[in-house]
Amino acid sequence: MxxxxxxxxxxxxxxxxxxxxxxxxxxxxxxxxxxxxxxxxxxxxxxxxxxxxxxxxxxxxxxxxxxxxxxxxxxxxxxxxxxxxxxxxxxxxxxxxxxxxxxxxxxxxxxxxxxxxxxxxxxxxxxxxxxxxxxxxxxxxxxxxxxxxxxxxxxxxxxxxxxxxQGASPAQKSIEPETTLTKVVDGKEVTLSFDHLMAGMELNLNFNIKDAASKQPVTDLQPYLGAVGHVVILTQDAENYLHVHPTVEKATGPDAKFMATFPHSGVYKIWGQFQQNGKVFTVPYVVKVP
Incomplete structure (x- = not known):
């Protein structure tokens, strides 16, 4: 004891x-x-x-x-x-x-x-x-x-x-599905898209990366842990975890493609991680999977 x-x-x-x-x-x-x-x-x-x-x-x-x-x-x-x-x-x-x-x-x-x-x-x-x-x-x-x-x-x-x-916890932030899947992080404009979005079915995720100022495609992504990027996905309650790796590991942009299967319907948070000019940048999204 x-x-x-x-x-x-x-x-x-x-x-x-x-x-x-x-x-x-x-x-x-x-x-x-x-x-x-x-x-x-x-x-x-x-x-x-x-x-x-x-x-x-x-x-x-x-x-x-x-x-x-x-x-x-x-x-x-x-x-x-x-x-x-x-x-x-x-x-x-x-x-x-x-x-x-x-x-x-x-x-x-x-x-x-x-x-x-x-x-x-x-x-x-x-x-x-x-x-x-x-x-x-x-x-x-x-x-x-x-x-x-x-x-x-x-x-x-x-x-x-x-x-x-330990200590006084801050107010919890709501985890709400987002209406747009385009984010600007560290000077990059990153748009997440799916070929279809449905639970229990293998699907493709694509991260399209542009320079936020010029809108020109980013084509010089560097390997991050040996691949063009990594994606972590969690359910809203953090009980289901997916660590996803790219289908074309040596891609350099502007597209980084991944495959995943969402285990059930619900709200998920997705973090895509990529590297350019020696710096890793992380892009978060919240989606609702039917």
């Missing part, structure tokens, strides 16, 4: 931190605790790994558990916090071999409960199944952390946990 209590306290503290990584940090402003010991909803309900390793079966994912812990007793907003993620089998033994997928052995996603904050970072692998990352949480409140991994021989899977950052 004492060990359980300590674990809960550590989890609560972890939920108290936010955004900077020793390897990379592309935070964007624009969340109950507990270790995920079985397939998370994201791992079993339509996670899309186009261009990635084959998705793990529910049995394989169920044989993997993740323990998320803070380095200290408490995590506060806007303070460096180190998180350790230990990947183990169902018997608690470390899983120590992971495939490198798009240049990383773990992709680590952090989102606020209202999905207004997004961070995609990459923990360092310390060996013996343990990853660590130093980051910050921007505010108090609830955040979800998602570890996206491919244990060797088991396929791609994700493990997640809600964390609570």
């Amino acid at each position: 004492k060990k359980v209590a300590i674990s809960i306290l550590l989890t609560a503290a972890l939920l108290t931190a936010c955004g900077k990584s020793g390897s990379m940090d592309h935070s964007m402003h624009g969340g109950t605790s507990g270790t995920t010991n079985a397939p998370s909803p994201s791992a079993s309900a339509g996670m899309d790994h186009s261009g990635m390793a084959q998705q793990a079966s529910s049995t394989q994912a169920g044989n993997v558990q993740a323990q998320f812990k803070l380095s200290g007793d408490m995590a506060m907003p806007n303070q460096d916090t180190t998180i350790s993620i230990k990947i183990q089998d169902k018997d608690g033994k470390p899983i120590d071999k992971f495939d490198t997928v798009h240049e990383k052995q773990m992709h680590f996603i952090i989102v606020s409960k209202d999905l207004s904050f997004f961070n995609h970072i990459h923990p360092d692998y310390k060996g013996n199944g343990e990853f660590t990352v130093t980051t910050q949480f921007p505010t108090a409140g609830e955040f979800k952390v998602i570890a996206d991994i491919t244990p060797t021989g088991m396929g791609a899977m994700s493990k997640s946990q809600w964390m609570t950052v």
